[in-house]
Amino acid sequence: MYDTFLQEVIQLDFLPIGIIVFLLMFLKFNDAYEHELTTRFNLPVILLLCLVIVDNIDYYVIDTKNSGMFHVLIAVLGYDLRLNLMTAVVFMAVRRVKVKHKLLIVLPTTVNMILLTFAFFTHWVFWYEDGVVRRGFLAFTPHVVCLTYAVILYFIGSQKYKNSKENEAQLIWVATTLTLLAVLAEMIWQLRGILIGVIALDIMCYYLYFHIEHFKYDPMTEALNRESFEAFIEKDRFKINAVMSIDMNNLKRINDTQGHKAGDAAIMGTVRGIQKSLPRGCDLYRVGGDEFVVLVLLNKIDLKELTQKIQKNVEAEGQSAAVGYYWVSLTEDFDYAYREADNLMYQNKKKLKEKLAQAHV
Numbered sequence: 389m390y391d392t393f394l395q396e397v398i399q400l401d402f403l404p405i406g407i408i409v410f411l412l413m414f415l416k417f418n419d420a421y422e423h424e425l426t427t428r429f430n431l432p433v434i435l436l437l438c439l440v441i442v443d444n445i446d447y448y449v450i451d452t453k454n455s456g457m458f459h460v461l462i463a464v465l466g467y468d469l470r471l472n473l474m475t476a477v478v479f480m481a482v483r484r485v486k487v488k489h490k491l492l493i494v495l496p497t498t499v500n501m502i503l504l505t506f507a508f509f510t511h512w513v514f515w516y517e518d519g520v521v522r523r524g525f526l527a528f529t530p531h532v533v534c535l536t537y538a539v540i541l542y543f544i545g546s547q548k549y550k551n552s553k554e555n556e557a558q559l560i561w562v563a564t565t566l567t568l569l570a571v572l573a574e575m576i577w578q579l580r581g582i583l584i585g586v587i588a589l590d591i592m593c594y595y596l597y598f599h600i601e602h603f604k605y606d607p608m609t610e611a612l613n614r615e616s617f618e619a620f621i622e623k624d625r626f627k628i629n630a631v632m633s634i635d636m637n638n639l640k641r642i643n644d645t646q647g648h649k650a651g652d653a654a655i656m657g658t659v660r661g662i663q664k665s666l667p668r669g670c671d672l673y674r675v676g677g678d679e680f681v682v683l684v685l686l687n688k689i690d691l692k693e694l695t696q697k698i699q700k701n702v703e704a705e706g707q708s709a710a711v712g713y714y715w716v717s718l719t720e721d722f723d724y725a726y727r728e729a730d731n732l733m734y735q736n737k738k739k740l741k742e743k744l745a746q747a748h749v
Contacts, residue, residue: 400447400581401440404588408437411592418599425598428483432476432591439469440584447580455516457508463521464504467530471497473587474537474567480594481544481560493540500533534571538564550668559597563590606674608652609659617673617681621722628683630691630715631726633733634662634698636678637708637740654707661702662709665694681726684713691715710737 411433415426442465449459475497482489503526507513512524545560570586573579604616621628636658643651655678662672662680669686684691691713702709712732716725 400584401444404436404440404581404584407588407592408433408440411595414595414599422599422602425595425602428480429591429595432473432480435469435473435476436584436588436591439466439473439587442466442469443581443584453518453520455518459516460507460514463514464507467504468497468501470583470587471500471530471533471537474534474541477563477590477594478537478540478544481541481548481556496533496536500530503529531571531575535568538568556597556601559593563593566590609656609674611659611663611672611674611680614673614675617675617683620671620683625722626718627685628716628722629687630684630689630713631722631729632682632684632691632695632711632713633726633729634680634682635710635733635737636680637710637737639678657705658702658707658709661705661707662698664701665698667694670694708740710734710740712736 411429415429415433419426442462446459446462446466449462475494478493479490482493504513506526507515510524511522513526513529514521514523516522541560541564545557545564548554548560549557566586567583567590570583573582604612606613636655639651639654642654658678659672659674659680662682666672666682667686667689669684670689671683671685673681673683675681695711695713698711699709710733712729712735714725714729714732716722
């Protein structure tokens, strides 16, 4: 029996343990470059390793037909770890969360942990007879909580999609669907190890996604960087309907008189003002120190109105920006359209300076 159990352990755990080992290696190698990212993944990887250990103990006590309190404890830990992992994935997806929202996110897991304690002294949740599990009326509470987190993740995915993060949205939807299918497989057919393998793959793919995204965005402003701009022009030029050239005003004066930290804060304020103004289908790129480009992928949009909105929101941040835009036709060279938008931006900058000079007369 021991040899059979050992073979099963190796078969079930080879893939998830392999994924965990590689994740730990990447987290160590990459910590100096993406410390914030690696820190976010430390807890899920540790929880995943604990779940592997707990589940293997659970399989062993099932096979030995152990019906004691120790078996109940191991089963409860397994349920709790699964849902804590789903909670961790939610936090990875939403990243910055207000305290009140954090409490709402952990509430289902907390309720589940409280209800599972009844398994130690009642038959409300589950119990064992000769190693066979018997279910009470609260037996499917963990599955309901799992479904709750799945709904939350589907909602988060839809919000990501609305905010032009289609790739992340698709990743969340696929990972959540596979996790639900794995839960059903374990629940209906009592298949072992399916869910752990799926969760391990979910975490690894999410880490790889964030790692790739790190190189697409400007680290200070979180706008897309110049490399992403050039890659999009090369690959998806035909999707662009208009280009907007935006240049921040007075950055050199701020750097010279207040220091570069103040200059960085001014750039951040400018980006916030621009991002607040952009509808879905308009992507912001930082192509230079204080130079930005918006690629407009929409057909129906009032660019004059959008320009006014951008400048108003940037002013609300205490900054100023010049804006020029140009519609791009399929027969026109993009570089030409970009230069025209740039020329119009400089004309706008000249008008803003003249207006400012007249105000001081």
